[in-house]
Structures are given as structure tokens and as C-alpha cells.
Amino acid sequence: xxxxxxxxxxxxxxxxxxxxxxxxxxxxxxxxxxxxxxxxxxxxxxxxxxxxxxxxxxxxxxxxxxxxxxxxxxxxxxxxx
Amino acid sequence: xxxxxxxxxxxxxxxxxxxxxxxxxxxxxxxxxxxxxxxxxxxxxxxxxxxxxxxxxxxxxxxxxxxxxxxxxxxxxxxxxxxxxxxxxxxxxxxxxxxxxxxxxxxxxxxxxxxxxxxxxxxxxxxxxxxxxxxxxxxxxxxxxxxxxxxxxxxxxxxxxxxxxxxxxxxxxxxxxxxxxxxxxxxxxxxxxxxxxxxxxxxxxxxxxxxxxxxxxxxxxxxxxxxxxxxxxxxxxxxxxxxxxxxxxxxxxxxxxxxxxxxxxxxxxxxxxxxxxxxxxxxxxxxxxxxxxxxxxxxxxxxxxxxxxxxxxxxxxxxxxxxxxxxxxxxxxxxxxxxxxxxxxxxxxxxxxxxxxxxxxxxxxxxxxxxxxxxxxxxxxxxxxxxxxxxxxxxxxxxxxxxxxxxxxxxxxxxxxxxxxxxxxxxxxxxxxxxxxxxxxxxxxxxxxxxxxxxxxxxxxxxxxxxxxxxxxxxxxxxxxxxxxxxxxxxxxxxxxxxxxxxxxxxxxxxxxxxxxxxxxxxxxxxxxxxxxxxxxxxxxxxxxxxxxxxxxxxxxxxxxxxxxxxxxxxxxxxxxxxxxxxxxxxxxxxxxxxxxxxxxxxxxxxxxxxxxx
Numbered sequence: 001x002x003x004x005x006x007x008x009x010x011x012x013x014x015x016x017x018x019x020x021x022x023x024x025x026x027x028x029x030x031x032x033x034x035x036x037x038x039x040x041x042x043x044x045x046x047x048x049x050x051x052x053x054x055x056x057x058x059x060x061x062x063x064x065x066x067x068x069x070x071x072x073x074x075x076x077x078x079x080x081x
Numbered sequence: 082x083x084x085x086x087x088x089x090x091x092x093x094x095x096x097x098x099x100x101x102x103x104x105x106x107x108x109x110x111x112x113x114x115x116x117x118x119x120x121x122x123x124x125x126x127x128x129x130x131x132x133x134x135x136x137x138x139x140x141x142x143x144x145x146x147x148x149x150x151x152x153x154x155x156x157x158x159x160x161x162x163x164x165x166x167x168x169x170x171x172x173x174x175x176x177x178x179x180x181x182x183x184x185x186x187x188x189x190x191x192x193x194x195x196x197x198x199x200x201x202x203x204x205x206x207x208x209x210x211x212x213x214x215x216x217x218x219x220x221x222x223x224x225x226x227x228x229x230x231x232x233x234x235x236x237x238x239x240x241x242x243x244x245x246x247x248x249x250x251x252x253x254x255x256x257x258x259x260x261x262x263x264x265x266x267x268x269x270x271x272x273x274x275x276x277x278x279x280x281x282x283x284x285x286x287x288x289x290x291x292x293x294x295x296x297x298x299x300x301x302x303x304x305x306x307x308x309x310x311x312x313x314x315x316x317x318x319x320x321x322x323x324x325x326x327x328x329x330x331x332x333x334x335x336x337x338x339x340x341x342x343x344x345x346x347x348x349x350x351x352x353x354x355x356x357x358x359x360x361x362x363x364x365x366x367x368x369x370x371x372x373x374x375x376x377x378x379x380x381x382x383x384x385x386x387x388x389x390x391x392x393x394x395x396x397x398x399x400x401x402x403x404x405x406x407x408x409x410x411x412x413x414x415x416x417x418x419x420x421x422x423x424x425x426x427x428x429x430x431x432x433x434x435x436x437x438x439x440x441x442x443x444x445x446x447x448x449x450x451x452x453x454x455x456x457x458x459x460x461x462x463x464x465x466x467x468x469x470x471x472x473x474x475x476x477x478x479x480x481x482x483x484x485x486x487x488x489x490x491x492x493x494x495x496x497x498x499x500x501x502x503x504x505x506x507x508x509x510x511x512x513x514x515x516x517x518x519x520x521x522x523x524x525x526x527x528x529x530x531x532x533x534x535x536x537x538x539x540x541x542x543x544x545x546x547x548x549x550x551x552x553x554x555x556x557x558x559x560x561x562x563x564x565x566x567x568x569x570x571x572x573x574x575x576x577x578x579x580x581x582x583x584x585x586x587x588x589x590x591x592x593x594x595x596x597x598x599x600x601x602x603x604x605x606x607x608x609x610x611x612x613x614x615x616x617x618x619x620x621x622x623x624x625x626x627x628x629x630x631x632x633x634x635x636x637x638x639x640x641x642x643x644x645x646x647x648x649x650x651x652x653x654x655x656x657x658x659x660x661x662x663x664x665x666x667x668x669x670x671x672x673x674x675x676x677x678x679x680x681x682x683x684x685x686x687x688x689x690x691x692x693x694x695x
Contacts, residue, residue: 012329013356014316050315052542054333057652059546073333077541078318078326 003029005068009039012075015051018043030066037062039072050077083292084146084603085109090188090210092203094276095136095195099203099210104189110605110615111688113571114145116172117619118190119161123170124622124692126192129629133165133268134250134275136196142183142241142281143190145573149181149289149370150297152598153305153582154575156181156370163630164267165275166252166430166484167502167527170626171267174531175241176369176575179258182239185285193276202242202280204234207287215279219248222423223257226280235284242280243270244425246472250274251482253430257422261377261392262369265427267504267526292604300597308373308582319376319577320366322355324396327508329354331400334540334549335651336510336517339404340458341433341440342499342642345510346651349409353399357411367392374577380415387416387465394418394428400508401432402464406439413461417468424472430484433505435467437485437498446492452477502527502636511643511660513653514539515552516559518644519663522637523563523677525623531566535559537580544586550652552659556666561589564616568592571619572599592616618687621671621679625689634677637664 009019009028016024028039036053040062045051053060054073066072085104092099104118112121119141126139140162147155158180164171183191187208200215218226223244230240241258247270254270255263264270273279291297318326331337332350339347351357358378367377381390394402394414398421402414421428441447442456449455453476456463470478480488485498485505499506504527511518516535521528530536538558539549547558569579572595583594596612599605607615627636639660647655668675672683684690 010333012333013318013326014321046314048314050311050542052330052540052546054652057333057335058550059548061546075329075333076315076318078330 003031005030005032005034005066007066007068007070007072010071010073012073014076015045015049015074018045034066035062036060036064036066036072039066051075052077082106082109082603083290084150084599085114086184086187086189086287086289088188090191090205092191092193092210092212093195094193094197094201094212094278097197097212099212101188109146111618113568113615113619114189115143115148115157115159115571115573116161116567117571117615118143119159119172120170120619120622120626121692122190122192123161123163124626126194127163129163129626130631131163133163133168133272136276138163138272140193140269140272140276141190144180144184145571146603147598148573149184150291150602151371152301152574152602153308154369154372154374154578155573156372157570157573157575158183159570160256160264160269162269162272164269164526165250165271166268167504168630169502169525169527169632170623171269171526172570173256173264173266173269174570175256175258175262175264176372177259177262178370179239179241179262179283180573181370182285183281183283184289185287186283187285187287191281193278196275197277200277200279202230202282203278205281205283205285206234207285218279220245223425224260224423227260230280230282234282238282238284240280240282242425243273244423244472246424246426247271247274249474249482251426251471251474252484253427255425255427257425261422263422263427266429266529270425291602293601297598297601300601304582304594305373317374319374322359323376323378325358325378325394325399326355327396328399329356330540331508334513335648335653336513336540336549337404338400338499338506338508338510340407341405341436341497342510342640344650345513345648345653347404347407350404352409353403353411353414358394361411362415369575372575372578376577382412382415384412387412389416389419391419391422393422397507398428398432401429401436401505405432405436406464407458408461408464409459410461413464417464420465420468420472424469426472429507430505431468431471433499434481434485434488435464437489438481440497441489441492441494446494496641499640500528501638502632504528507531509536509540510648510653511639511658512648512656513651514549515658515663516549516555518639518658518660519555519559519667520563522639522660522664523559523667525620525627531576534562534566534576534580537562543581544584544590550656552663556663556670558589559667560670563620564613565590565592567616567619568595568612571615614687618689621683621687621689622692624673624679625684625692628678634664634675637677
């Protein structure tokens with residue numbers, strides 16, 4: 001299956017180092033039907049790294065499927081007040 | 082007693098007499114300490130219908146059995162009283178170093194009653210307490226006051242004090258301890274000012290006795306080892322960027338309150354987020370006593386225009402003074418933050434009141450003549466100038482000093498004030514985080530999430546990731562968090578550590594870790610059920626105080642903007658907060674009537690029928 005689906009990725013805070021280049025934002029080409037788990041694996045983000053992922057503003061889990069032009073945002077678990 | 086020191090200090094400011102009494106072990110067991118002990122004492126000595134700024138309103142400072150024991154983040158105390166901003170109960174919380182020092186003087190709590198004829202401060206040197214003249218301190222800001230007091234008592238003492246804002250009874254005046262830490266909300270500083278009490282200075286060298294020091298040490302090591310292992314896997318955002326790191330999260334969830342709560346996304350967010358703060362203004366982290374997180378920020382602005390230094394800003398400050406005002410000028414936010422700390426005012430209410438004023442001007446309900454200057458969205462200089470003027474109640478600052486509700490109401494438009502029970506909300510938009518709306522509306526202190534923070538499950542995935550757009554099923558988990566927060570606040574711990582590390586995620590955040598710490602420290606053999614019931618008892622005791630003060634369902638409210646106007650931008654676009662539906666569920670779960678009044682059955686179950694009897 002060829003990689004011909006493109007999504008836009010934004011990595012923040014301590015996840016930024018996993019982005020190619022120096023900006024946390026980049027485009028990624030994937031196979032159609034790729035899951036969040038595959039994206040993390042492609043970027044080298046360990047499964048043990050606790051993070052929040054949003055696809056188009058909606059919370060996503062490891063088995064969430066990505067679609068053409070989706071915006072994927074990931075940041076480490078945080079808290080505050 | 083163990084864990085607790087076993088004594089309460091009573092300070093009658095009218096007569097000038099200080100005396101001590103024993104802490105009743107049965108009360109300590111049922112109400113734990115801190116917030117719980119505070120509401121118990123407030124019920125017995127205060128008046129739910131009284132004037133919060135009258136001498137009859139008692140002000141209670143209370144630590145918990147875990148404060149100062151070495152449990153991670155066991156460094157907190159609560160200030161409990163009736164609030165002049167809301168008319169409801171308030172339990173304002175702070176950390177730093179003062180609470181531990183206070184407890185080491187030998188007292189679990191101090192109850193202030195009456196009013197002094199002239200300004201005084203309380204000096205507690207080990208177990209000895211005396212009121213001293215504070216006329217020479219009146220008018221000084223919190224930093225100057227602290228420095229002077231350390232000179233005239235002991236260099237290693239710790240100070241909690243009010244600034245000019247508390248003296249002038251700004252309705253959201255705070256009590257600052259260790260200069261930079263705030264018991265911020267609901268005007269506890271105004272109550273202190275109304276009593277002519279300028280400061281509390283403590284020097285304590287007492288040991289805090291533990292019932293089973295070995296058991297405590299073993300468990301403590303276990304907890305810290307797990308914590309360190311977790312941090313190795315996932316560096317803690319709080320440590321790296323402080324709470325300011327939350328800006329990025331709320332923006333991406335579309336719940337960053339912007340333009341007086343008109344929407345949940347802000348274009349300029351990256352200019353005011355945690356990374357920017359760390360990159361440009363952070364000098365170093367700071368931590369409360371015994372805290373392994375170190376979320377505090379020591380910062381400095383060198384830019385001539387907004388020059389200053391101190392601690393902060395926290396996320397809440399950045400939302401209230403930043404996105405909420407359409408201000409993307411971080412140095413200005415830092416400066417206004419420093420001013421709030423020096424003058425002694427709550428940053429959330431300050432920022433939210435200025436944003437409300439901006440909208441009132443924008444809509445023509447308030448004129449620039451009345452304000453005394455221009456006040457457009459995004460005006461960073463106005464933020465700083467008006468903050469300064471509010472702290473001393475100068476000019477328009479006198480009106481801002483009453484908070485957003487009274488300001489908007491005086492202009493004929495109370496619906497524009499972002500409040501519940503007249504207190505302004507913290508930085509999470511309920512149209513995009515449903516349970517947050519429920520928490521705000523049912524918090525016993527008015528607009529607040531700290532008495533049960535749904536951000537944990539709506540946004541931060543603790544105990545599990547929930548969909549923030551769904552309102553069904555949120556009542557039960559909101560109640561669980563509220564009960565947990567009552568236990569954390571009463572034990573003397575900090576939410577930032579306790580929620581993630583001391584509560585069992587698979588049991589709906591049951592306080593299993595807190596249970597072990599408390600039992601090892603106090604020797605009381607609480608069962609998990611008993612401890613959880615204590616949390617319920619405290620929540621219901623607060624609710625009863627509110628009921629007696631005249632509050633009911635009608636006051637468990639949110640502005641129409643949040644329940645009727647669909648969010649215009651972001652992931653929550655088109656949504657409103659379904660408060661009424663959640664309230665129906667919530668009252669059932671609480672065993673309260675449909676009007677939000679605790680039923681006799683739950684009052685009896687929790688022993689609250691004995692609350693006022695001797």
C-alpha cells in the first residue's frame with residue numbers, strides 16, 4: 001500500500017524533539033487508513049510517553065484512524081490550574 | 082495526637098486576648114483538618130446570614146494532618162470564612178513555606194474573631210502568641226511588609242499578610258504568604274483587612290509527630306520512586322513550563338476563554354504560552370515545602386515599560402489578563418501579575434473584571450469618561466494601570482475593586498459578568514468542557530474548579546480520557562472529584578500531586594494513597610470508606626452553610642452566554658453547556674433535592690445533624 005495520504009501534524013512542548021526539522025509543525029504522508037499508533041511509531045515516540053492527541057480538535061486514541069487533510073495535535077500529559 | 086498538633090489558637094482581635102484550646106480528636110477524625118476543620122468551625126462560630134466584613138465573621142486558618150510531614154506537596158493551608166465577594170463560604174488555599182512553619186508552632190488552626198481597634202499583626206513564636214502594633218506597616222505592600230516583619234521578629238520566620246488592597250477591602254483582596262504565594266480567591270484579604278489584621282508571622286521549630294514513622298517512610302519512598310520513574314518516561318510539563326503550559330492545551334481543545342468569554346480560541350496564544358514564558362522570562366523554578374514538582378516560576382521583566390520581578394504568572398493569570406482581554410503582550414501580563422501579588426489581589430478576578438469592563442465599553446454601556454482613560458480590547462498598558470489603581474481603589478479602580486458582577490450590574494448588564502455566585506471563572510470554557518460548567522455552578526465558593534477539577538478527566542486523561550463535549554454521565558465523576566478535593570484540601574496536600582499519584586484511577590479516583598499517608602501519620606485507622614465519607618461530609622457541610630445563607634439551585638448557575646449562545650470557534654463550535662441536565666443528575670447523585678438542598682437522609686448519614694450542637 002503506498003503512502004499517498006497527507007496529514008498536518010503539530011507537536012508541542014517535550015514532544016517537539018520528535019518532529020523532523022526545528023519547527024513542531026510539519027506535513028506527514030501516510031498510507032490511507034493509518035492509525036495514530038502508526039504515526040507515533042513512525043515518529044519514534046515511545047508508547048510509554050503519556051500524551052494527549054487530538055484529531056481535528058477531537059480526542060483521539062491509539063486506534064483512531066487518520067484521514068486526508070486531518071490536523072493531528074499531540075502534547076504531553078499536563079495539568080495545572 | 083499524631084499528624085495533628087492537637088491545639089487550636091484562638092485570637093480575639095476585639096479584646097486582644099490569645100488563648101489555646103485542645104483540638105477535639107473526634108472532630109479531627111470526622112473533618113480531617115484544613116478545609117474540613119475550617120467548615121466545622123465556621124458553622125459553630127460564624128453566621129451564614131451575616132455581613133462578611135463585620136467583626137462577627139470569623140476567619141480561620143487551618144493546616145492538615147499531612148502539612149509539614151514530608152509527604153510530597155504536604156505544604157498547604159486553607160483560609161476559611163464567609164466571602165465578601167460571593168456571600169458564600171470560601172476556602173482559599175495556599176502553599177509555599179508559611180503553612181509548615183505555622184504548624185510547627187504547635188497549632189493546627191488559628192481562629193480569628195472580632196476586630197482590632199487599630200492595625201495589629203499576630204506573632205507566634207513557637208507556642209507563644211501575641212498581637213503587636215502594625216500601624217507602621219499599614220499602607221505598605223506585601224513585599225515591604227514581609228521584609229519589615231522579618232527584621233522585627235526573626236529572619237527565619239514566615240509571613241502571611243495583606244497589602245493595600247486588603248486594607249481597603251477590595252472584594253477580591255488576597256492574603257500573600259512568603260511574598261509570592263496567594264490565598265487568592267473570594268476576598269479573604271478583605272476579611273483580614275476588615276479586622277485590622279495586617280499579618281500573621283510564625284516561627285516554629287516543633288517536630289510534627291508521626292504515629293508510625295517507619296510505615297510513613299516506606300510508603301513515602303514507594304510513592305516517590307514511582308513518581309520519579311514516571312517523570313523519566315514523560316517529563317512533567319508542570320516542571321518544564323509551570324501551569325503556563327496549559328495555554329497550549331486549552332487553545333487546542335478550544336476552551337481558552339477569550340474576549341470576556343465570547344469564544345474559546347485566541348489567535349495570539351503562542352505569544353503568551355508556557356514556552357514563551359520559559360524562553361524569555363524564567364529565571365528559575367520554585368517549589369513549595371516538600372514538593373518534587375517545582376511548578377513555581379521565578380520570573381523577571383527587564384523591559385523598562387513593564388519592569389519587575391517575582392513569581393508567576395500561573396495559567397489562570399495568563400488567561401484572565403491575556404486571551405480574555407485580547408492581550409498578547411506577555412511582559413504586561415507579568416507586570417500586572419507582580420502588581421497583584423504586591424498589592425494583594427486575586428489575579429483571576431482582576432483580569433476577568435478588566436475584560437468585562439472592556440466589553441462594557443465596547444458595547445457602549447460604560448464610557449471612557451467614566452473609566453478615565455481609553456479601554457479597548459488588547460490594551461496592555463490599561464491592564465497594568467487599572468490593576469495598580471484597583472489595588473489602592475483610586476479612580477475607576479474603586480469600581481473595579483467590586484469585581485465584574487457588581488460592575489456589570491451597575492451598568493445595567495449583569496449578564497456580561499463571567500461568574501457563578503458573583504465569582505469569576507478560571508480558564509476553561511464550559512461550552513467545550515461540559516463537566517467544567519457543572520463544577521463551576523456547584524462549587525461551594527462560586528466560580529472555581531479547584532474544588533473538584535474536571536480538567537483532569539475532560540482534558541488531562543485522569544482517571545481516564547473522557548469526551549469533553551458529552552454532558553451525559555459527568556455528574557458522578559464530577560462529584561467524585563469534588564469529594565476527593567475536599568480530602569486533599571483537608572489533609573494539607575496539593576492537587577497537582579495528589580490527584581495523579583495518590584488516587585486509584587481504577588476506583589474512580591478513590592483516595593487510596595492519601596489513606597495510607599494519613600493512617601501512617603495519624604495512627605487513626607481510617608478505612609477507605611470512612612475517608613471518602615469524610616470528603617462527602619465536608620462537601621455537605623459547606624452546602625448546608627450555603628443553604629442557610631440563602632443559596633439554592635437558582636444560584637448554581639452559569640451566564641446565558643455559556644448555556645444559550647453556541648461557541649463561535651474551535652472544536653466546540655456550535656455547542657452550549659448543558660448545565661440544567663447535568664444539575665438534575667448531579668443533585669440525584671448527591672442525594673439533594675431538585676432544588677439543591679441536602680436531604681435529611683444524607684445529613685443524618687454523615688452526622689451533620691450534630692453540626693451545631695455541643
